[in-house]
Amino acid sequence: MSEQDLTTLVQFFKALANESRLKLVGALAQQERSVEELASILELKEPTVSHHLSKLKELQLVHMRAEGNTHYYYLDLDALQAMQKATLTATEITPPVQEDVWETKVLHSFVENDIIKEISASRKKRRIILKWLVQKFELERLYPEQELNQIIKPIHSDTATLRRELVGYNMMKRENSIYQRVPESDWRMDSNH
Amino acid sequence: MSEQDLTTLVQFFKALANESRLKLVGALAQQERSVEELASILELKEPTVSHHLSKLKELQLVHMRAEGNTHYYYLDLDALQAMQKATLTATEITPPVQEDVWETKVLHSFVENDIIKEISASRKKRRIILKWLVQKFELERLYPEQELNQIIKPIHSDTATLRRELVGYNMMKRENSIYQRVPESDWRMDSNH
DNA sequence: CGTCTAATTAGAAGTGTATCTAATTAGATC
DNA sequence: GATCTAATTAGATACACTTCTAATTAGACG
Known part of the structure; x- marks a missing residue:
C-alpha cells in the first residue's frame, strides 16, 4: 500500500466517520436533494449541511447540479463503490514489504561498524543481535572456543556472555x-525466547 | 438503516479514519506483533500505540494475547470483513422509509389545525402547501368559483391567491x-415548479 | 524481595472538527 | 434596478482527538 493510497483511504474514512455525513449519504442514496431539504431532514442549519457537502464533494463522493438558485446534490455511486472495494483490497492484500523494519531498527541502534555497542537487556532485542552475530560463522565448520573468541572479540569485549547466549538461544551448539x-x-521458532 | 447500525458504522469509520491506526491494521495483517514492535515500526511512542490499539480492540477489530510481559496483538479478519460488507449494504440498500420527512416538516410549520398560517414565499414550500390544500377537493366533481371560495376561506383568508396558485401549479384547471x-x-413531474 | 522490562493509565498541550450566527454572493422576480 | 430566496463563506465557540511525558501496574529473573 503506497503512501498515496494510504492518505486517500484515510480521507475516505474520515469523510464517512461522522453521523451527519453518513446521514447525508443515506438521504442522497434515494434521490437528489436541495441543501434546504437536506438541512430540514437532518435538522441542521444550512451552512452546516453546506460544509459537510463540500467535504463529500472534495472526494467526489457527491456532485452538484444547479437549477436557478437551488443546488441539487446527488451521490456518485460509482465513486463510492470504488472506494469501498479499495478498502477491501487494502486490508486483505496489505503492505507487502517492510517486513523487517523492526529488526533493522534494533540492529542499527545496537550495532555500528560491525561492533556491538551494547548487549540489550531485552530478550527480543538480544535475540536480534545474536541472530546478526551468528551470521559471522560458517554453517559446516567446527570452531574451537579459542577461535570463537577471536572472532567475537573485535565485535564485543564480553566474549563469555555472547558465547553463552549463542548457545542459550540454540543458535550454536557446543560439544x-x-x-x-x-x-x-x-532455532527460528524456538518459543523459549 | 437503524439508529444502532448507524452509530456502529460511524464507530467503524472513525476507527479507521486515522493514519496511525490504518498503519497498525496493515502491520498486523501480516502477523501478530508486540506493542514495542509496533511502536518501532510506526515511529510512535508506546503509550500512543497502546492508545490506538485499545480503540481498535473496543470494536473487536484486534485481539490481544499475553506472553509474559509482552502483549501480542493480532487482527480479527472476520470482524474486519464483516464490517466492510456492512458498509457496502448500508450504502447500497440505504434507508427505506423516512422518504417525506421534508414535506411533513414543511406542512407542520405552515399548516396548523387545518388552517394555513402563512403562504410561503418559497416555490418549493408553496408547492407542498398547495399539494395539501388540493386534497380538500374531490377529483370528479366540478366546483363553481363561489363554492371553491367557501371551502378555502376557513383555511386561509386570501382565497384569490390560493385559487390562482392552484391553477398556476396545474393542480386545478379552470373553465x-x-x-x-x-x-x-x-402535475407531479411538472418541472416548471 | 528488589530490580528490570513491557505495557498501560493519567494528565497535559496542541490540533482539528462540528456547529452555529452573521455577512456575502448569485439567481430570479416584480 | 430593488427585493427576495438559496446557498456559500467567514468567523467564533466548544468539544474531540492525537501525541507526548510521567507515573503506575504486572510479569520475569536473579
Missing part, C-alpha cells in the same frame, strides 16, 4: 568446547 | 369560472 553453528530453521 | 381538480399524475 567438548567445540562450537558449531545451528541452521536457522532449528 | 368558465368552473374549477376541477387535476389528477396528481398530471
